[in-house]
Amino acid sequence: MRISAIAPLLVALVFISGCINLDGIFPPDAPPAPQEGQNGITQEGQNGTAGQEAAQNESGAENKTNESAFWDNEAPAQANGTWAVNGSDNGAGANETNATAVSGINATALLNGSLQINGSETGNATIEPANENLNIIFADVGHGDATILMANGYTVLIDSGGGEAGGALAQILAQAGARSVDSLAISSWDEGRIGGLREILRRFAVHEAWIGKEVPAGKVYEEARENLEQHEIYTIRPNAGDEILRGGISVKILNPQESEYAENAQANSIVMLVQYGEFCMLLPSAFPQEMEPLIVGKLEMQCPVFKWRNRGEGRSTPSQLYAKVSPKDTIISVGKNEAGLPSPTTIDRINISGAALWRTDVVGSIYVNASKNGSYEIMPANLSAIFQYNRLVG
Secondary structure, three states: OHHHHHHHHHHHHHHHHHHOOHHHOOOOOOOOOOEEOOOOOEEOOOOOOEOOOOOEOOOOOEOEEEEEOOOOOEEEEEOOOOEEEOOEEOOOOOOEEEEOOOOOOOEEEEOOOOEEEOOEEEOOOOOOOOOOOEEEEEOOOOOOOOEEEEEOOEEEEEOOOOOOOHHHHHHHHHHOOOOOEOEEEEOOOOHHHHOOHHHHHHHOOEOEEEEOOOOOOOHHHHHHHHHHHHOOOEEEOOOOOOEEEEOOEEEEEEEOOOOOOOOOOOOOOOEEEEEEOOEEEEEOOOOOHHHOHHHHOOOOOOOOEEEOOHHHOOOOOOOHHHHHHOOOEEEEOOOOOOOOOOOHHHHHHHHHHOOEEEEHHHHOOEEEEEOOOOOEEEEEOOHHHHHHHHHHHO
């Protein structure tokens, strides 16, 4: 009798407990603390899967973790799994975000700390280009000149900076992923372009050299020529009208002319029109402005990138060559000097033209990523990221 009387009461208690949230009266045990992932993104479990929605910090704003983008733009990873590029959340889903770091690359950042490149998940430091662009580095070598061209596993080095620049330039080449120098061009025989030659030849295998017609007399120039001879490097002496094709890069020679200018190294400078598909840039080297009429008529196109001659030297009259090219971006390779370079006149003319001015003494090495369709991007160089790009292409 007693058991039969209590049974209905037990059934009633079970029913009531199903309707009442007993967690509010008897809280469950707290879950284990989440593990911190390698990229600062909260994760849980041994399999590295993404955790639940990230908690907000004391101010109510979402926690952010700085991640390195392909170049030096600020791209912090949001706690909700998206990237804020230059401060703007792109609004992707909680598990991934799409960001294009280089033309032709679709990079998806996953919460497990890896990248998904063009649909395939990779490790943290892997960037796989969908196409093979031209990489250009205007190297910061102090008060001198050095330009690096890299495409399809081929490296062209134009000039080697001043006497103290060899070690720095060798490091820049190595950081960019160069294993050797396929072509070395000495655009003009001056100390700001050949000073680092010995160190480059010591650290890298150089397969060929492009040199001008006249080598000025003097110890510095004789040593440079002897270094080339000692390494038994095959030499090419280009003339106006020649075209050199290397690694998909076309280098059209606009100078030196057939008639040599004795003892005038600047007049015999190698002026190069670099083309990669529809992209082009002009490298006038140390070619004198007063001689520009000799080559202006040979230019049949405008180029978006122009490197100013001789560390930004100025003239009383505007440059016909600069006006003909009408660039969007102008590069001045210059370092600390007592000559007042770049010239205020040059800076004024560039500003009046509307072109953007990039100076190595201000931003350091400068990087251009150009595609064959003519589009390009220019920015301060992030050499470690450029290495990752070229490591896969090469």
